[in-house]
Amino acid sequence: MDEQAAKIRIAQLREILRENSRRYYVDNAPTMSDYEFDLLMHELERLEADFPQFDSADSPTHRVGSDLDAPVGANAEPLSRQGFVQRPHRYPMLSLGNTYSIEEIEEFAARSDKTLDGIPFSYSCELKFDGTAICLTYRGGKLIQALTRGDGIQGDDVTENVRRIASIPQQLHGDFPEEFEIRGEILMPYAAFDALNREREAQEEAPFANPRNAASGSLKLIDPEEVAHRGLICTLYHIPAESVSFASHAEALDAAESWGLPVSGERRLCRDIAGIKAYIDHWDKERKFLPYATDGIVIKINELACQRALGYTAKSPRWAVAYKFKAEQACTELLGIDYQVGRTGAVTPVANLAPVQLSGTLVKRATLNNADQMALLDIRTGDWVYVEKGGEIIPKITGIDPSHRAAGAQRPVFPDRCPDCGTPLVKAETEAKWFCPNQDGCPMQIKGRLLHFVSRKAMDILAGEATVEQFYDAGLVRTAADLYDISKYQLLSLEGWQDRAADRFLESLEASKQVPFERVLFALGIRYVGETTARGIARHFGGVDAIAEATQEQLSEIDDVGEVIARSVYEYFRNPAHLEQIERLRKAGLRLDGAGAETALSDVLAGKTVVISGNFSISRERMKELITAHGGKAGSSVSGSTAFLLAGTKPGPEKLKKCEKLGIPVVSEEEFLAMLPESQPAGSGLPSGGVSAAERGRLFSPPEGKPADAGVVGNGEAVEELTLF
């Protein structure tokens, strides 16, 4: 690779890794498997080693992924977005170097041998728990603080939540040191995870993708009482050597166990690489029977003096390494390939498979990523292929089984024209994907962009795939701005639309005019601008006009906006059609500048935790925003600290029962809106006020005679493709 190509690839990799790190640690919604992430990280490490002139201290290869949310306001005590106080770690909380190859574990052992130069040592082999890291501090035997890893330097103070986790003792017994830190993992066992997702689905809330996300999301709940009901457990695996005076890691953990702390029981001391391999082989099979998720094995040098001698890099200890298991695979027949066009025009080959069971679900389709990947696999129709699940729910094809190949099996031909509109496809040298360049005329792209615009995390308009399709087919809508021109009369002329459904759609359209600017920016669907990037750009520039005028250099001044994103944003605003769209959206009344969703409207709900259940005249997401904007907290399960249950139509029967049992009041939407002050500052970004409570409080029941998806709030969230395989 020449210098210029390396420079571009390094910049791309850094952006991809930063964005995915945020999705993993902050949003709890990764879109890439750990394996892919690790491969890209290793590619970046190699490139930085080969081209040291482009290495930089703030590269993700030298930084620990951060779970800290963007802090807001200039508080004396910095707060994360969810309102947790951020506190410094006494000792940095680092991550672990990882590998998928036994050879690299052998290299780790050989390196340690060499540095320790004859000093005898052993290895502590442990499970690598797949949850969220926690750092506990005990003083005088009492739990005094619990911090998340955060960015490794400071973490969110989640002490009150951690106090609600049953396996973490508040008080130690025995011969504990006066003050010490101990670190470990908070996990959600599979059984608790399944129960939580069942409950969320019943409440029309998005299920968590995996137990890790569920654990870290639960740890950052606002209401500690809710944490108590999430079934979290804890396992502890590390006492920083600086904080105690033991000779070995094993001794330290044994002692911790004797003080009553939950220490991982599957540890084994191994003398040599043969012992390590036996431990790995054992757990690679047995881990399937554990009640919680693990993603590998951690191998640590056991003697603390040796650990000190080996020391640390900026990111991880030299005395430990993680061997990661590859994701579970299944093998099945490839029936055929569809070519899907995304909202950005990227063409993705999607395999249709003979249905096969994989990690608990029946898989029928899997992505093949791009043409290069298909060529690399040398895939043929009728092949038997290996499927794996990535970070997202969509599985992917990772290999083929050549022994099953029929003689004369044909290579599928990647189309040279858009499968939807027939335009010749194009591919930039630095991209892995082929694109349909017909942005303004390709129906799949147009519908994809509309679907993204209306999605819950964007404008939260009551329309899903079938509705968008119907609007498109009827010729009503081509761009987001067209949505705001739709009349009730036009809606009623469409098949399956009745009065109530039309009103609900138009109400959600009206409510979307109050969506904060940062979400409008996200809704525009600018390439590479995900939710978090949009928030960063919106807060930095304050309004769409300033963004449109910004140079690429000014755009790249924002944290984590690199060359690729800056260019994408810059180019977006150089397109006259986009500017015209924005003008129409401005005229329609959308918020194209101003503060985020945190704008306070009143403090009438200060100190109150409100649990919501059922359906409302606005989406549940926006109802929660309304609660926070009036000073309250939105909780999701009823407990002693719940102020009241805000019940829409069809509230959860379990929640109602619990309220009755605990004597907690149940409040209707109408009553709730009546509690809020009638007026609010103009452009404050949220509904309520001004309009009469009775009108706003109009309840509705599920739609009748509507198109299949029209009752769905928060349709398939379109996620930008960032994988550059």
Ligand code: IVH
């Ligand atoms: S030791 C200085 N032991 O894996 C490093 N970490 O990818 C101390 N993890 O941040 C960590 N199981 O959250 C250690 N048995 C184990 C672990 C473990 C899971 C996590 C931990 C760490 C991450 C690194």
